[in-house]
C-alpha cells in the first residue's frame with residue numbers, strides 16, 4: 001500500500017476510532033449535571049476530565065488557571081487542575097478552587113446541593129446560594145459580566161463574611 005493510501009485510510013477511520021476510544025464523549029458539564037449539579041459551578045474552558053465511576057473521583061483540566069468575580073460578589077479562582085469526589089448532590093474533597101474573602105484566599109472544600117440551594121464550604125464556614133445563580137457558566141476573566149452579554153444578572157448572595 002502506498003503512503004497516500006495509508007493516510008487516506010487513516011483519515012477515513014479517524015472519526016470512528018475517536019468515537020470508539022472516547023466511549024463517554026460527554027463533556028464535564030454534562031457529567032456534573034448527571035450528579036444533579038448545575039453546569040455553572042464550572043467556568044467555561046474545561047479542556048478535559050477523568051472520572052472514576054466506581055468511587056466518583058474526578059479531575060478536570062483547564063488551559064491555565066482561571067479567575068473571575070461574580071457580579072457584586074466574590075472573587076473565585078480555579079487552578080489548571082481541580083480534583084474531588086463527586087456523588088449525587090455532593091462534591092467533596094475538592095482541591096483547586098478558592099474564594100477570596102476579605103484579603104484571604106480560602107479553599108472551597110465541599111459543595112453540596114440541598115433542594116434549590118447550593119452550599120459552599122470552606123471548612124470553617126459555609127454559605128448557601130440559590131441554584132439559579134449557577135445555570136450559566138462564568139467565563140475566565142469576566143465571569144458573568146462579559147460583553148456582549150444579553151443581560152448582566154446581579155448575583156444575590158448572602159455574605160460569606162457574616163457567617164464566619
Ligand SMILES: *[C@@H]1O[C@H](CO)[C@@H](O)[C@H](O)[C@H]1NC(C)=O
Nearest residue numbers: 050051052053054055056057
Ligand atoms: C477507581 O476506583 C476504584 C475503587 O476505589 C479503584 O479500585 C480503581 O483502581 C480506580 N480506577 C482507576 C482507574 O483509578
